[in-house]
Amino acid sequence: MAAAAVARDRVERLCRSATDPLALYRDVVRVLGRAVPSDLWCGLLLDPATVMNTGGYHDEGLPLEVLPRLLQLEVGSDDVNQLPALARARSGVATLHRGTRNRPELSARYRDVMVPAGVGPELRAVLRDRGRPWGAVILFRETGAPDFTEAEVELVAALAPDLAAAVRRTLLVSEVAHRDAEEGPGMAVLRVDGSRIRLELASRAAQVLMDQMPDTRIDGLPVGVISLVSRLTAAGGRRQSARVRLRTGRWMSVQLDVLEPADPNGVERLSLVVEPVAPYELAEVIAEAYGLTARERQVARLVVSGSSNLEVAATLSIALTTVQDHVKNLYAKLGVGSRHELTARMFFDQYLPRQLSRLPVGGDGWYLPARPHR
Incomplete structure (x- = not known):
């Protein structure tokens, strides 16, 4: 219990101060290792719309020669604990042995990838924030090692929301330097x-x-x-x-x-x-990253297209005061103060050369002028 409490405290602090998702993964797994030991691991970045693996850290994971087969199985087969399925599961965290009722050989991933790589137990955690998957952490233990315990699974599940929020935030924090x-x-x-x-x-x-x-x-x-x-x-x-x-x-x-x-x-x-x-695609990414609700997205789309609050209310059949509340929330979440700034934030900011200044603020980690609302 002591190791788990220490790990949780340190991981939470790492999440608050993180500015790069891959560095965050390395730091978190290093700290987590005392409470949830693993021999190999990888950290993934996921497209929140498709759960597609769009990058990550694999240097301490499975051997490179088995990755092509792993990627084939991830998208071309129906296997245990695949990322899209885990993204829809209640906890988003599971082990291969539990998923196969202690018959891992039923998994093609186990037979074709893990056994050749010399690993047995596997724990997968999809990192979700506001219901969307932003990343994943996969832990492996060598062949013959005991499976991850229920307490270890619960600890990873407890840490996953903080880690997910940090990954989502760091996607907005990185400095932009166009060439x-x-x-x-x-x-x-x-x-x-x-x-x-x-x-x-x-x-x-x-x-x-x-x-x-x-x-x-x-x-x-x-x-x-x-x-x-x-x-x-x-x-x-x-x-x-x-x-x-x-x-x-x-x-x-x-x-x-x-x-x-x-x-x-x-x-x-x-x-x-x-x-x-494209700008309209980027607007969806920004909307996801800032945690806008479905109704806030509808309001935002109408506002940036030039609709007045009265026109938004009529289009969506909601009260004018409700529209005003949504606009106020949009401004707060995106860190803007006008319709012009809202349009710029959702469509153009990512195209402009800019240097984001970071100022440390108490326990909330790094402050940004356009910090995502949490």
């Missing part, structure tokens, strides 16, 4: 030969943008891109896309499509396009 090469779009060609995926051609912009993706590399490609390839394959070659946040703080859209169908040798070529997220 001309990052304006995009960047274009590249991927060569797929069985499970081997490599970069065949790339524009300078594409290379710069991929270098900015916060992710482990396999043959020079971010794991998130390889995951997208697996998703395309599982979808029968239908175009796939995901939103990715770069180390600079920019949100980019990654789109993958079939350029040349597989030749007689089974070699296929895919086109990869990386470009800034």
Whole structure:
């Protein structure tokens, strides 16, 4: 109990002061190790709309050679404790052994990935804030080690909300420093030969943008891109896309499509396009990150399109005073004081070169002029 209490206190403090999600994962797992020991681990960043893996920290996780098969299973099979299912589950935290009733061999992930990697017990935690998944932490123990106990699962579940809120917040905290090469779009060609995926051609912009993706590399490609390839394959070659946040703080859209169908040798070529997220898409990301309710989003969309409070009330069939309350909440959550600033925050701020100043404030961690409301 003492170790768990100490771990919880330290993790909560780390969450309050975090400014980078991957550094947060490393610090948290290091502290958590005394109460919930693990031999390998990884921390993921997830697209809250699709639960797609868009990056993360894998340097202390499974061997790189098994990751392509893992990514195939994650998007192309029905296995135990997959991330989308966990994102909908009550606690969002589960172990493989409990999920299979102590018959882990029933899991293709266990047979094809974990056994070859020399690991047995697995604990997965999807990090949700305001009902949306922003990240995940996966812990492994070596073959023959005991499964994670109920107390260990409960501790991770108890810490998950704070960790999720911190991950969501750090996606907004990172300093934005645009460079001309990052304006995009960047274009590249991927060569797929069985499970081997490599970069065949790339524009300078594409290379710069991929270098900015916060992710482990396999043959020079971010794991998130390889995951997208697996998703395309599982979808029968239908175009796939995901939103990715770069180390600079920019949100980019990654789109993958079939350029040349597989030749007689089974070699296929895919086109990869990386470009800034469209303003309307970015507005949805910002709305998620700032925790806007469904009604607040409706009000915000009408306000930024030029509707007066009276027009918003008539359109949504709600009282004028209710609209005024929603607008007041929007201003508070997004840290703005006018309709002009609200529009800029939701559509244009992420495109402007800016340096976010950070001032420490008491127990609330880092203060930002546009800090997400908690």
